[in-house]
Amino acid sequence: MIASLSEVKSKLSEFIRISKSKGEVIVITVDSVPTAELKAINNVDRQLTDAEVVMVKSFVEGFRSKLSKQEPFSAVELIQEGRR
Amino acid sequence: MKFILDASVYISFYSPTESRHETAKKLWSLCPEREAFHVPQIFTLEVLSAFARRQVDLESISEQESFINTGPKFTLHPLNPQIMATASTIIKSARLRSADALYLALTHELQGTLLTLDNELIHSLSRKDSRFEFNGLIVDPIKA
Numbered sequence: 001m002i003a004s005l006s007e008v009k010s011k012l013s014e015f016i017r018i019s020k021s022k023g024e025v026i027v028i029t030v031d032s033v034p035t036a037e038l039k040a041i042n043n044v045d046r047q048l049t050d051a052e053v054v055m056v057k058s059f060v061e062g063f064r065s066k067l068s069k070q071e072p073f074s075a076v077e078l079i080q081e082g083r084r
Numbered sequence: 085m086k087f088i089l090d091a092s093v094y095i096s097f098y099s100p101t102e103s104r105h106e107t108a109k110k111l112w113s114l115c116p117e118r119e120a121f122h123v124p125q126i127f128t129l130e131v132l133s134a135f136a137r138r139q140v141d142l143e144s145i146s147e148q149e150s151f152i153n154t155g156p157k158f159t160l161h162p163l164n165p166q167i168m169a170t171a172s173t174i175i176k177s178a179r180l181r182s183a184d185a186l187y188l189a190l191t192h193e194l195q196g197t198l199l200t201l202d203n204e205l206i207h208s209l210s211r212k213d214s215r216f217e218f219n220g221l222i223v224d225p226i227k228a
Contacts, residue, residue: 021156024160045086048157052156052157053117053118056157059151060097063148064099066140067098073103075095075096075102075201079092079095080202082134082137
């Protein structure tokens, strides 16, 4: 994620929350030039909450039903094709 | 234990008509539901590209992008100098495609377990001429 210094100054708590929950590095720009990074420490092993587990399940089921009528295919071939 | 998810498993997991859908579901379930998958940043683009080429509608593709990039189930790892250096070593040792090497490099750096359906990737580091000392595990779906 990229954010300007003024954005980070005005929403620092929000950027820290994003970085902590997702392990995301925030690249801070000064005059549109990437200048510094903001990142949380030891955030990669956070456990999902009950609400997040439910959200993930719901998203998966909903999206799977959208793809249930597609023609048969091979995911490995599809991904390999993209990597060629 | 940290689980690294290959894009092939992700695509198959969502697609009931995919040839190894049930295996993908099995691999996905190896990661406890309260834990996030670890993926290299390139994962998002690979997934979006695969769905786009399968003619999935743009709104659904954007939902996927948001789910992966900002949802709780994925920890995206930037391609930092350490990952890039390891991937470079793997490419030279095992003669792999760049994206394949990035997944293996992340698995190596996290000392994690790679979940993939790609046989070529599974066996890449056990080839006779591979000289890379891999510091992770790769699940063989046949034995999962």
